[in-house]
Amino acid sequence: MNVFIEVTLDLLQGFGTTVYIFAVTLALSLPLGLIIAFGAMSSFKPLRAVIKAIVWVVRGTPLMLQIIAIFYGPYLLFGISGFDRVPSVIVAFVVNYACYFSEIFRGGIEGVPAGQREAAQALGMTRTQAFTHVILLQVVKRVVPPMSNEIITLVKDTSLARIISVAEIIMSAQEYARAGLIWPIFYTGVFYLVFVGALTLLFNFIEKKLEYIKI
């Protein structure tokens, strides 16, 4: 029993890092994703081309490779030390997830019928008012289901951080495995399941709250 408590506490500490990476990534990549989405829809062609290229590279290469590139890249290329381990992981995750989110946002924004914006305009709303008071909530309604999918993937992707020795929960469990204790590695699954379960409840709640909007 003592071992179980010890392992649980130890894994909880690793899970703290997991949740930290998750929360910071989410908080930064959502707004960045919206900005990228606006860039991708800009009427300024060169900007659109640049954004498209970035999204192509980020979605076209493994996240693990991106983490390695951001952590080791500055030193290998320019001989300077770049970010620390945790910040490296966060930068890689934020950029990666912002690109995925941007595509979801773009789909959500473009999915709102043009008539909604036109009706707002015809009533004398400014573009900003039309976006914040008419378009935005309809976008939210559209993006919640694909977004919840992506966010749940993020929870599990955080385990990639151990590639540059960030002590998230899987890495904590691996220490035990190395010492001959195997079960903690499977025990980590419980932590993920509980966390993802809570998120699923939250998303269901949000979907329910938006159910009154029929689009």
Added chain:
Amino acid sequence: MEFLRVEGLRKKFSQTEVLKGIDFNLQKGKILVIIGASGSGKTTLLRCLNFINLPDCGKIFLGGELLFDGSKKYTERELREKRLKFGLVFQSFNLFPQYTSLDNVRLAADLLIKERTMKNKTLRAELLAENRRRAEELLVAVGLGEKLSAYPSELSGGQQQRVAIARALAAEPDVLCFDEPTSALDPWLSDEVLKLIRSLVGRTMIVVTHEMEFARKVGDYVLFMENGEIVEEGLPDEIFSNPKNERTKAFLMRGGNVE
């Protein structure tokens, strides 16, 4: 006295010229009806009057003053001021699905009030309350006093279009435009909307419609458009009983439901 004058309005979408020089004028309180086949440019004309699409050239005068000149560049802010002069009721209603009928009707004016009363909180509260009352009155006037807190999805098509009309009236436009307001509705739902539009007599209105009987009874003046041009215009009785142009005749024959 002429209230609205449109001169040489043209609009091109990439290579296609949709409006090839539209001229007409309209007196205050009169109803102008525009008929014509789909693709003749009627809708684009209304969208240009509401500055949803910007005319490439031509002039729009309202109340004797130049409102829009296609050769000038306007800022988004200036265009917004101009948009307030015209109202538009859409074919597909375009109600905002996340708002109740009441909120659909009062939203735009609420935002305008909030914008204009940044400092004066008491005045703001007063104006907002007044706007709410007015929105309620408008919904009662269009026969939806019972549906103030209904969402668009809970209303029939005819009811939705009546909310949309109340919403357009709430902005107090000088000219109210209707873009085929009943073509998305079943015949029996069309009637309630057409009846409502008839009850608005006295306002300056432009109605694009396929309802020939309505056009004849309610219109004060009729334009027939084809291929981006006004082919024939005149009083409803002249156009419908005695069209002079061959194309008008052909269109009305196909229309079938005249008389």
